[in-house]
Amino acid sequence: MTIALRQVTKKYGREFALKEVDLHLEKGKIYGLVGPNGSGKSTALKMMTGLVFPDGGDVTLNGINVTRKTTADVAYLTELDMFYESFTVQETVDFVASQFANFNKNKANELINQLKLDPKKKVKSLSKGNRGRLKLVTALARDAEVILLDEPFSGLDPMVREATVKSLLQYVQLDKQILVIATHEINEIEPLLDQVIALYYGDIIGKEDVEVLREEHGTSVLEWFKNIVHQKEEGAL
Template sequence: MIELRAIHKKYLFKHAVRGIDLQIKKGTIVGLLGPNGSGKSTLLKMLAGLIHPTSGSILVGGSKPDVHNKKHVAYLPEIDHLYGWMTVKETLRFIAGFYTDWQEDKAAALLLKMELDENQKVRNLSKGMRARLKLIAVLARKVPLVLLDEPFSGIDPSSRAKIIRSIISEFQSEDQTIVLSTHSVNESEPMFDDVIFLQNGQITIFDSTENLRATYGCSLENIWEKVYG
């Protein structure tokens, strides 16, 4: 699904990604882990085609990320991109207008599962409820690649649990790949097939969750502490 070769991304005063080589299999949920500034968001934005590498090549589904294949990628940014004056229902209708792959029935089912009132204004939603709405906007699309940038950032445990359950239940393992960056390692661990540890824009570890637990003899959270402690 994803192939990166010798990827570098340089900004004016920062070398954000440093020579990443990576292959991600179709049909997996991959955890992208690392402290702030490790390059997670930059990597996801490049996969989404929002920014371009300074050097190296990226293939997503066999094609270079560009305007045309953006329609095959659902990207959830860490920033809150919703309009506060819209209701929940208006927000989903607005987003649906951009995509031919939007699944109205799935959006309605997720709305019930996430316990959101479709008539409530977005500005009146808690941070956790807004995070749930952002996730619906991504999971209601039928796409081969889903990119989630810190979907649990700063939200309550109840919302984190609902979001994780929804990601697992809605994941189409035969047709879909999910790459998810997070600091909430403990709660997220059960859904990861593979895990990437990033540090200073480089991959320090990339392996299956099962192999990592067997090798280190502990959970991903404990491995995090060993890698970044």
């Protein structure tokens, strides 16, 4: 499995969400897409799953252009929270299972157990942390070769974050999957990443191996990111 963005441009009104972006992702790796709010992270993810299409350039999965149908093969966790309030946890899972052929119900049940969700509880009575967990269940239970997570930790307390990270590590199958995590909470995900890609207002301003950053430059991802953003801003002034 490979994902490729070639000279991808996307504009919302006059603003560039992405500007001539080239990116190549392959299986076996966990990628971090980092950048401030509004830097184009979500747009990039939506393009990989066929929810948004480029104004210029092309996005391909295994060499095939992404279409609306690509959503069937890509597990995508949105930053938004969209569940039917009157459904129970179990009904929500059953509903998602009915929408995606690659949904693995056994895996979903294991995840519900592991994340200590009550299957009988109604969505409307779930805490924010539990809604976050449920979202993760619906994304990770799919046997998809591509998993895209948009801000999977936002608004979750440290305990839930840790449980989330653990489920993620337990269920990711790096021999066949690509995992992309978009977030501005860089420190949280650093130990999870193989590679980090820094976006800054529509541009890719850096791409590095996390361990190379530490080994050869003696810096963490956050320090590296602050540095290149600083350089970029200095250059722009």
